[in-house]
Amino acid sequence: MSGFDSGSASTIASPAQSALGRLGWKPVAMLSGGLLLLLVLGFLSLTQGLAHVSLSAVVDALFSPKDVQEHHVIRSVRLPRTFMALLSGAALAASGALLQSVTRNPLASETTMGVNAGAYLLVVVGTIFFPAALHQSPLPFAVLGGALAAYASYALGGGRKSTPVRVAMGGMIITLVLSSITSALQLLFEDSTRGLFLWGAGSLVQNDWSGVRFVWPWVVVGLLLLTLSGRRLDLLEFHEETARSLGQKVAVTRAAAMGLSVLLACVSVSVVGPIGFIGLIAPHLVRLSGVRRHSWLLPIGAVWGGALLVGADTLSRALSTRVGELPAGAVTALIGAPWLIWLALRSARHAVQSGGSASGGIALGMNNRNIPYFVWVVVFSLLLAAVCIGALMSGTTKMTATEVVTALIGVGNEFQRSMLLDFRLPRLLTAALAGMALAASGHLLQSSVRNPMADPSVIGVTGGSAVGAMLVLVALPQLGAGWLPLGAVAGGIAAAGIVYACAWRRGLNPTIVALVGIAVSAAASAIVNLLVIRGQMTLAPALAWLAGSTYARDWPEVIQLAALVGAFVPAAWLLGRKVDLLSFGDESSTGLGLPVRGTRLAVGFLAVLLAAVAAANVGTIGFIGLMAPHAARLVAGASYRRSLLLSVLMGGVLLVAADWVGRVILEPRDIPSGIVAALLGAPYLLWLMHRSKRT
Structure with missing residues (x-):
């Protein structure tokens, strides 16, 4: 030394x-x-613009200027x-x-x-x-x-x-x-x-x-x-x-x-x-x-x-x-x-x-309480039900909890029943199902990437979905808005494909997956900006979708989303034992007979599908997939299956609450639920920063 x-x-x-x-x-x-490159590019930049100017005109304007419009420009x-x-x-x-x-x-x-x-x-x-x-x-x-x-x-x-x-x-x-x-x-x-x-x-x-x-x-x-x-x-x-x-x-x-x-x-x-x-x-x-x-x-x-x-x-x-x-x-x-x-x-x-941690050294302790697991399931379920009832009660026409329940079972006021079934309930179910999908996706990604700060937004899936949807709106407007969900799913899968292709040769190393996902997110954001500026006439609907909104959802969309979430979430639960083995590290997991790269790819692909399905229905909403798994693990411990169920319930609670707050805080104006979710997540993020630094 x-x-x-x-x-x-x-x-x-x-x-x-x-x-x-x-x-x-x-x-x-x-x-x-x-300096030479700067000089050449500088002269070239003076020739470019809405009106093309020759290099000789640039030289004349710089060294022998005349009172002509070209030289003034x-x-x-x-x-x-x-x-x-x-x-x-x-x-x-x-x-x-x-x-x-x-x-x-x-x-x-x-x-x-x-x-x-x-x-x-x-x-x-x-x-x-x-x-x-x-x-x-x-x-x-x-x-x-x-x-x-x-x-x-x-x-x-x-x-x-x-x-x-x-x-x-x-x-x-x-x-x-x-x-x-x-x-x-x-x-x-x-x-x-x-x-x-x-x-x-x-x-x-x-x-x-x-x-x-x-x-x-x-x-x-x-x-x-x-x-x-x-x-x-x-x-x-x-x-x-x-x-x-x-x-x-x-x-x-x-x-x-x-x-x-x-x-x-x-x-x-x-x-x-x-x-x-x-x-x-x-x-x-x-x-x-x-x-x-x-x-x-x-x-x-x-x-x-x-x-x-x-x-x-x-x-x-x-x-x-x-x-x-x-x-x-x-x-x-x-x-x-x-x-x-x-x-x-x-x-x-x-x-x-050099032997660094694959996850970058980020670790959070688990708060295992002396409370039975089924009690937490009941608490989270009741919380979801309470938030849903509160959201159905709120709007331009206020309703009591009793009126909501009686209208839902078909014995209430016809106007109230129609308002709930035709407008409020489809929107609420869309928010709940999309929140569940985002939470499950975040839970899978955090387990696959072995990083508790992984989230569909961070890994690049949400950005890819935004690009896919914007391409439908701007490049292929003749297809109509009905193709927007398909474009979002295709974009999310394409973004994830780039991430996993870059990381494949290195065994889908968690660090590489996370960092390449950040780069893909940055590129997606730039492409979205270019498409928004290029679209002009389609700017308003594009910005509304990009902000993340559950506005004006209908029953066919709810049924489609319910079918996909109902298929993908149980599939995520079935991966429980394999995902638990991933937490031991690549060498230990391989020694236990787990095909690490194949398992990580399967877990990641399912997470991508869940995030893309959610983005196709509610737009680019972040932080649900970051917050819900953390909240679940803090009470359920490190068990994948136990925390997955609580994470799904908490995801529904968070997005329904965000949609509820966005509807009523500045009524009659709607604030997109994606923005509300991010604002609600900011205090949690500050707490997470403190806890992560301490542990």
Whole structure:
């Protein structure tokens, strides 16, 4: 150990000399290559737009401008947009590099840690409640939201003891919660937030130089300070004991680096909206060349980040002439998702080889009570019945519990009976059955992936279902809304197919399944944004479905859903013994005669079918599959079959309650039950964060 410390000290003493000595001209070559690429892409970006401009016209406009419209468009609209892409890309790349160093996690970035989602939420809050203050200074809103989200993701991931899968999944869940709150605000205050959808997907549109004038001092000064502080930042790569032995205050350096990373990302978000994956791709491109010293990594990464974002914006404008204005953030997500899959496979392989936990080390204790199991079944069943009666009593026409019961058995008032049977009961049964399906799916996924934070939304199934449904609405509108459930099921199965195909060669390792699912979810979200913008006329029904709603359900849909759930849930129960064996670990399970990969594939496929069936009927509803299995295991213990039954009952309770609250809280307006479920799940998530960190 002493030899390692002395070597570290000598290396840190002269970082620039060490970098050049070991890397030769690689840093200079990477910097030169990035600058050349940036120059080429910058000129190309000036030629792209609704009106094509030749390269010679661009050169004339830059070096010998004339008082003609073409030159005014280049200098006043396209040139500020290109410079904004450069500055935003540089800021995001530096932010990602710092986050990866602080967390020592190759998957950390402003996207995967929820910084973009937090900043976006606070900007929406400012737009609604403090429009004057937001217009005057949007940066504080974005910084506060991004900082809170980054801290929550870091804490959920386990802080300094985090692993890549913990931080990535924690950031994904934080992003889902914040995005749901943002969606709720946008639906409730539609007039105030009408112009934020395109910006929220990451738009580099600039009408003048005001945005560039605001951003460039922050980015340039920030990068200069960080580059000069490269020696201190290098210490974040070492273990804390080594750094302390060198007399460094690691906690101060880590806090300052985390703060600067959030600030740089939020400077970009406050002007152009949340643009993802630049902070993930650019630092890794530089590190792959062997450059790791921050005095080189940060400026080179900034150049490559700028080049990547300028290239993505150039591509979006090249396609915009055919499909309409495309947000640059959606394009970077489509580019970044395959990169995230590659990084997930790479980091998971290293984690497995080094003996890391397959599940990323996330574990929750079970609260086994001295209460008989059948008592819990009765309690959960009565709770479901009570919530159902309460939901049937509520609406524009209030009813008592007695009136509900008498109407259901056919002896009540004819009007009340008709209202219940034709409107309220089909909606309630749809919510209950879909909640049961989502809960069973989450229970199966958590058992298959061996990670208690697995959920159909996190694994990518819900995102795939959203893409399938949107394709039916936008690309094939002639099929009609009746084909939407089939599209949702096909999309969910396709997304799961990608996840399991990537993980198959590695034995369906739980870590790889979880991380690839996160990447697929990110790509699905980008595709949905593109389809929503492309659809235009179908925007309203698409957003209603994507928010997760049980509105206007009828008996044929209820019968179909009941038949599928009635078939799939018993099948999940029959897998009980095999799923219990999965909890022992791959080696132990194989020694007990269990075909681990085949069992995990069967369990995952059944979970996908359940989630896709639920999504086809109620849209993209998250967190039911996360919360219900936890609640069941806390009282039933680790037994798969016992907790599955309670999980199914709790799933029905949660979604019926969410639908009930969404109907009555702002009556007569309906809040989609998916948003309510996410809002109800946020406090539970905070408790889960605390418990997971403690255990």
